[in-house]
Amino acid sequence: MSQQGYVAAPPYSQSQPGIGGFSSGFGAPNSPLHYGHYGDPNSSYSAPQPGMSKSTVPFGSSAPVGPPPPGTHQFSQTSFQNGPSTPGQQPHRFQGPPPPGPSYPPYSQQSQPAYPNTASTSPTAQLANQLNSMQINSYGPGTTLSSHMSSGHPASLQSPQLPPPTQQQVALPPGSQVPPPANNVNSLSAQSSLPPMARQDGIPGPVPPNPNLQQLSGQPPGPGYHPQQANYGPQMPGSQLSYPGAFPGGPAQLAGPQQKKLDPDSIPSPIQVIENDKTSRGGQIYATNTRGQVPPLVTTDCVIQDQGHASPRYIRCTTYCFPSSSDMAKQARIPLAAVIQPFTTVPPNETPLYVVNHGETGPIRCNRCKAYMCPFMQFIEGGRRYQCGFCSCINDVPPFFFQHLDHIGRRVDHYERPELSLGSYEYVATLDYCRNNKPPKPPAYIFMIDVSYRNVNSGLVKLICDELKTLLDKLPREEQEESSAIRVGFVTYNKVLHFFNVKSSLAQPQMMVVSDVGEVFVPLLDGFLVNFQESRSVVINLLDQIPEMFADTNESETIFAPVIQAGMEALKAAECAGKLFIFHSSLPTAEAPGKLRNRDDKKLLNTDKEKVFSTLNATYEALARDCVANGCCVNLFLFPNQHVDVASMGLVTMYTGGTLYKYNNFQLDADSPQFLSDLRKDVEKKTGFDAIMRVRTSTGFRATDFFGAIYMNNTTDVEMAAVDCDKAVTVEFKHDDKLNEDTGALIQCAVLYTSVSGHRRLRIHNIGLNCSSQLADVYKTCETDALINFFAKSAFKAILSQPLKTVREILVNQTAHMLACYRKNCASPSAASQLILPDAMKVLPVYMNCLLKSCVLTGRPEIPTDERAYHRQLVMAMGVADTQLLFYPQLLPIHSLDLKSDTVPAAVRCSEDRLAEGGAFLLANGLSMFLWLGVSTPPELIQGLFNVPSFAHISTEATSLPDLDNPLSKKLKSILERIQSQKPYAMKLMIVKQREQPEMFFRQFLVEDKGIYGGASYVDFLCCVHKEICQLLS
């Protein structure tokens, strides 16, 4: 069991952006090249009793939905398809260290401008011609293809939708369920018999009557609401026709009457795709028993059953079939990536993770690559040895783990052991996996409150203190524990720091002032971090006193970096990991390390000197490094009235896996509910502390780039001072050899962390993908939502080193490239004027356009740089569901609510054309929420929701709806709650009345329209992409 000296050669050439040259962390620092650096399994640590931990549901118990009990065979024939371990199949041998992989990073070079001449030559004529000549085809209605990829029922896998026999015999192992190529019989017939994009939207509201679908031009927008005719407020930039290429210098102007317009109903609708998936897969059980199976969309509610691959709640991939060679991958340029959300919350009707405990021995790992025991390991020689699915090394089975094999070569105890039959599970970690080989202490939360004049005066300090009195009873704990093991500490600060001693034996809390902010030290150890239950009276006493203590303060200057430093030093001194909760409002201008100045310089916008997304103060980078090394996660709640340099102040938060919250111009009455909801959610969140993540892959490819609220000290270890349920890491993979179609592409993500109760654990997620030498297979299994998550994060990382314009061009270019490659290699021949979109990517252009229009990528003076830096930081840590909603908001018609039904109404497309003067609409994107009211909203509806007689009486000041005792109000409130409950950030409700000034702010969320800060409409962008594709193909 000793560690084998498998040296990872050649050294990975991937350069790591960010902070380098820092040697920290734990594990085996003296052998940084060894896989399995978590530690040596040989130890004398007497771990808890072997066997499965009692802390969670025993494996095989009667959980609502879970794996079948031991011995049952309800998996059917497909259940052994978890991995490459098809019985009897000769596995392929490890080929030695792979050669350096191909390199085609999307941002490694300056790409060609995406729109060479668009803006300069006769835009009107060009666009009109293009619109007229353009046809769009996505191979028929969305349901045809996705339905036979949907394997919600294992039974459906055996349906007639299987690949043709020849294909199955030649290329595929029995396990692969590769659906037929996109242009199969179904699709072809759809293509030839249906008009392009024939669909029934079924959308309520003033949608134009279903027009002649082949008539692509000449139709003015539907009746009702014409944006160009509305004449109120200042002229919006977006009300002029713009091109995608017209970023950022403002939209191109178009003289004359309204342009001939492509009918929006004839282009792929995200809503239709979402609704189709809900119809075909919603409410069902999705079993993860098949390699390379495409899961339901993130927007579809279903029950997920782990049968050997990690739930899509934990891992989503950009494609579920990797190209078998790097040449193919380069040709298609489809990013190969996985979005991993290792601590995501699973609904109560799904099984929580089982905990495996092998006692002193610790987890079983491959001797060579250090992968953990998982369903991808194949047992041989009567069960005495096993072959690693990742590196093919043959390992001895430890005697205590030996078990006989059954007639199909599977261990008899297969279903009794989570690590043999499940995609996700946890291991109890031994001392070797702990910092300094000592068991960890429970984590601590330190609350650090800015008590400068503004925060005291606004009532914020009192609000925080009052809330903490009740909130500290809700600190997270493990299910079997009576109370939380997390300790708490308190600091206040302005230009100096005040530490508080709240030891339970004291009658009164004691304050200690640290005024030397250049060299912060922790003035007390004993009594600073306490158990809330034990020190309750002293802590409550302190929280009562703080607002009064600083009531007369005149201090307006603040420090910031020394605050983080102090918190980190306190955790370090207490030898525990933890979270800082910092409540701060102003630019830290006091003389101290990390002092910042206002650099919100509009003149630098869109120039090479514009460094809005990175810090100019080296203090923060060094601090981030130290925090990660000490397991100190920084949560930052900002309450700015003006520029505060979010890029600098948020940097430590970003690198430590913390969360940034920002409340502009905080008003106690209007903004408290949002802030308090965020604070409560954050304090109560399930979190892993002092975490390190490692992603292993089977031979032929490897993880090359990582995006998230993470810190990387080398090319393979993803460090997170903490990782909570909402944080996702996006991992990009590249080939370094050919992939084996039989064994597939296997991924294992292991997160070593300390639990809220101070236990060291390993959380393992495994997923197997298919491989194919047919590009059509790759396109067919793409997931647009995951692709957009990847594109957003990679672009938002690239803007640190490249001009915005270049990054935008690369995004457009890559979109066109992926679609052109499909057209060239997978689609049946058709006229060049036809735009052909692969079914699984048909809404990629609309999402891509939304990404291009995000405030981060549009360098416009109207958008404060802090706002852009804030959005960038949020997106970098988001999972697929959150980026999906952020880039394409949910727009719900609430004037047509079915009050008898329990369901949320179907959304409509995010376009002004879908709004109706006589309707009310709810829009939510995960950060903001609006209730938009048309000028002719029926009085009954207004009365029912606002308890006022007419439109004119509605106050737009309100940030919530009154509690009214009528079905409509109750129904809307429950919808609001439901949307909110699924999102990490509290959304403040804004009431927007049609044709009143604030509507402009709302309009930027109508993402299919031209952006109010520039940016193309969906239709225009589609034309632009089509043109790019034509150029690539000619």
Ligand SMILES: [Zn+2]
């Ligand atoms: Zn191995």
